[in-house]
Amino acid sequence: MEKSKTAKRAAVLAMFYPNTQGLTNLVLILRNTYPGVHSAQVGFPGGRIEPTDPSIKFAALRETEEEIGIPTKSINVVKTMSPLYIPPSNFLVYPFMGILNETPSFIKDPNEVQEIIEVSLNDFLSPSTIISTNVPTSYDVEVEVPAFLLNNFIVWGATAMMLSEIKEVLNEIL
Numbered sequence: 001m002e003k004s005k006t007a008k009r010a011a012v013l014a015m016f017y018p019n020t021q022g023l024t025n026l027v028l029i030l031r032n033t034y035p036g037v038h039s040a041q042v043g044f045p046g047g048r049i050e051p052t053d054p055s056i057k058f059a060a061l062r063e064t065e066e067e068i069g070i071p072t073k074s075i076n077v078v079k080t081m082s083p084l085y086i087p088p089s090n091f092l093v094y095p096f097m098g099i100l101n102e103t104p105s106f107i108k109d110p111n112e113v114q115e116i117i118e119v120s121l122n123d124f125l126s127p128s129t130i131i132s133t134n135v136p137t138s139y140d141v142e143v144e145v146p147a148f149l150l151n152n153f154i155v156w157g158a159t160a161m162m163l164s165e166i167k168e169v170l171n172e173i174l
Contacts, residue, residue: 007085007092011060012046014166015075016121017100024121027106029067030114030153042117042155044095044162045070056094064098068116069107075100081165086158088138095162097169119150125167125174 019025033040045064053059057080061072081095106116123129131149133156134142147156148163155163 007090009049009056009094010047010091011049011056011063011094011096012044012162013060013064013075013077013096013098014044014081014162015064015070015098015100017104018102019118019120020103026119026121026124027068027104028117028119028150028153028155028159029108029112030117032110032112032114040114041157041159042150042153043159045113046093046095047112049094057096060094060096061098067109067113068104069109070100070104074102074104079169081162081169084158084161093158093162095165097166117151117153121170123150124148124163125170 015027016024017027027045028042029045031041031043045067046060047063049056049059053062057077061075061077064070064075065072075098077096077098079097081097084093084095086093108116129148129150131147132144133147133154134144135156136142145156147154147160
């Protein structure tokens with residue numbers, strides 16, 4: 001974890017909210033295709049912590065508002081999750097878990113977000129969503145990694161690791 005001391009820092013938000021039927025959902029995003037390590041991947045709303053951000057939590061809320069249009073004041077951050085270092089992009093990511101008490105009206109930033117993915121809590125917690133998938137490495141070899149299959153999207157890597165922690169937390173309290 002030595003490299004994490006010089007890593008760029010980012011913050012993301014796992015936001016839960018009621019859908020129009022009153023059932024709990026979790027929002028994920030499909031990032032746009034761009035020249036970069038995380039191009040076209042599923043992740044949480046979030047991004048780089050800016051020098052002007054008063055806190056890491058503020059950065060997660062600000063990025064969520066920028067990417068999917070949810071006002072920062074509407075979200076109640078309920079838990080700080082474990083920070084995670086991502087070697088391919090040299091980012092240290094600080095995840096937060098938050099709750100929105102009303103059904104959101106998402107407004108995606110077309111520059112950053114290709115699609116907003118609304119996952120039901122029941123689907124997320126189902127053991128059947130845990131799969132494995134093959135991903136390419138920088139050594140031109142594919143490796144099999146644990147992943148989630150959510151709304152027909154394969155979620156792997158750092159996001160899958162964060163989802164695993166969230167799932168553990170939720171299973172303890174539900």
